[in-house]
Each structure stands twice: as C-alpha cells, then as structure tokens.
Amino acid sequence: MTDTDKKLLPESLLKGYGKFREFKYARHAQRYMRLAVESQKPETMVIACCDSRAAPETIFDASAGELFVVRNVANLVPPYAPDANRHSTSAAMEFAVHGLGVKHIVVMGHGRCGGIAAVVKDMSPLSRGDFIGKWMADVKDVVDTVDVPHNCSDHEHHTLVERASIVHSLANIRTFPWIARLEDIGEIQVIGAWFDVALGELHVYNEVTKKWELVNEA
C-alpha cells in the first residue's frame, strides 16, 4: 500500500460516519444547530471506562447534548489534589459542576473490566508503561479491602473489586469540597453504577443499604 492509497480514516469509521450523516444527523439537524448556537446544558456527567463495550451514550440511549462524558482506564476518580500535576478527570468534573451545573455525577464501571482484572491478578502487566501502573495503583489498595468469599470464582472476585472500586471513586468525588457542599444541600447527586456487558443490565449502588440493585427498565 502506498501513502496515496491510505485513507485518512479507517474504513470502519468512514462507514459509521456515513451512517451518522445519513440517519442521525439528517433526522436531528435542527437539534445540532440549536445546540451549536445555544451551547450544551447536560444535566448528567458520566465517568466511564475507556472499554469499547461500555459506552455511556449507547447504554443510556443519549442524544447529542444530553450527557457530559469523561472516560478513563477503569473509570477511576482520583482524590481532590490541587497540585502541579495534570488531572484530566478532575478538570472535567470541575467544568461539569462549575461550568455546566450538572445535577448528577454517575461513576459507571462494568463487568469484565480488563484494567481491574489486571490489578487483581498482578500489577506487572500494567507496570511496564509510563502511566498505567501509576494510574491503577489506587485500585491495588481497593483489592486489599474486598472480602472474598470462600469458593469465589475469579469472575465473581473481579466483579466485587469492580464494584468496590466504584464505591471508592464515589468517596474520592466527595473529597472535592465544592461537590461535597452541593451534595449536602441537595444540589447534586453522586451515583455509582455497574454495567453487565454480557447481559446488558445496569446495577446501581444503594448508599443506604450499601448493596447493588438491578435497575428496572422504565
């Protein structure tokens, strides 16, 4: 293949873009035009994993302008740390809360999360690079806090850690003083959710009972 044969975009993206133009954009052009002029005003922020099987816009059937989404490896929220480092997820939360005034922040993890599984098994596959080992280090502590029942399968163990890590991220969100303040006065809701990739089912964390509950379809 010569350079001139190479497409500027992979074929699969070109096809998807063609469908978007033909169907979604064509049907909702006015909505896009209005959003362009009026700017976005989403009420919900979702912090999700980069995993290609757990896209928030797909799971919540969201249209343009409805969800403010940040995705990172294993849907982690680090604690509030206004230091000299670059905190992309914290920056996104700051903009979501102060710039957009979102009413809900959802941390959505998912089943079969490769990042979580790698930490449960062994950090070494994640430690070779410059970034990912450090990024996931917090989850190592979460692994140690999880009670693993006798005869628990690897899959069940990973699910427990995926969910415990979401709860840990909820606690970290509450270390952001302006979010804790808004939650105290009922202006913002912080939610933990977990998506079962195989079954397409969503579970949410009940802060009162400390249990995960399957969401009934509306």
Ligand SMILES: [Zn+2]
């Ligand atoms: Zn994941």
